[in-house]
Amino acid sequence: MSTLDRIDREILAALQNNARLSNKELAAQVGLAPSSCLTRVRRLETEGVISAYRADLDARKLGLGLQALIAVQLRLHVGEAFGSIGDHLRSLPETVAVYCLGGTTDFLVHVVCRDTEHLRILTIQSFTSRPEVSRIETSLVFSFSRSGLPVERGG
């Protein structure tokens, strides 16, 4: 796997900002011919530097106006169940992100809900009732913003 030069990084920055940029426009932005640009994008894809292209949706416009972070602490003796509870948390439809952490909190789960009642039922049914779970702490998310990875000078 080759190293990323300045143009690669410009490509990554541009696609991180707008994944639907046409190859022609992208090529113009980075100063390459479309064919050369396409070659680089393909390489970045196959090497896994670009892992996916995703559309970001507005949760509120989907009727999901409530977001929360749920900190999960497991019982001490459930080391072997670590993976399965992680899979469970990831598989919930309300789950947007799962962090597996070091420290007293084992998992931090970002969930979206319709309303507080939905959240209440979710915490009870999918978190507290699990035997591996020792305790949870739910925090309301007032706002959430995400940005891309820093692509300039990565090493």
Added chain:
Amino acid sequence: MSTLDRIDREILAALQNNARLSNKELAAQVGLAPSSCLTRVRRLETEGVISAYRADLDARKLGLGLQALIAVQLRLHVGEAFGSIGDHLRSLPETVAVYCLGGTTDFLVHVVCRDTEHLRILTIQSFTSRPEVSRIETSLVFSFSRSGLPVERGG
């Protein structure tokens, strides 16, 4: 703004999964003619249901092998500085996501770093040294996974 029907939701699910799906393929998946499908996608974009298209990059392949969550607690009397510290946190190149929370933790910041030394300097220079910040707590992120919003039956 109109309500989302079953086909809209199929479009959203498909684009959430692969934002670079061609309009032709997308149309085939949802059972519409390409022209009709394009009309719907345009509507979802202008209405803001689709807020962005982003390329997901592999942090490790960019030389960013260390991720952390930094919980930030502000001093009691800095209500007016809430916005500015939030902007500061969001503007850091290492920042991937910022949660503004209710509870004892005011902000939770997801950062990516090259290594532990990078993280150490980041926490000191960009977090602890800020006057608005009362205390921080840094947790290592062992793994992180993100999924799309639930698009079927939104509420």
Added chain:
DNA sequence: GCTCCTTGCCGAATTCAATTCGATGGCTGT
């Protein structure tokens, strides 16, 4: 019940982009 109007769909025609491929020029190592 009829008609008008709106809305969403289709498919052909057109425009434009993606992709392929052979040729060119620079770099590396010998």
Added chain:
DNA sequence: ACAGCCATCGAATTGAATTCGGCAAGGAGC
């Protein structure tokens, strides 16, 4: 200096995006 390698280019081709006119279904008003 020479040979081999690699990334680039640009023309040609393929294929997709986009536009547009017409059609059919559904609802409102009469």
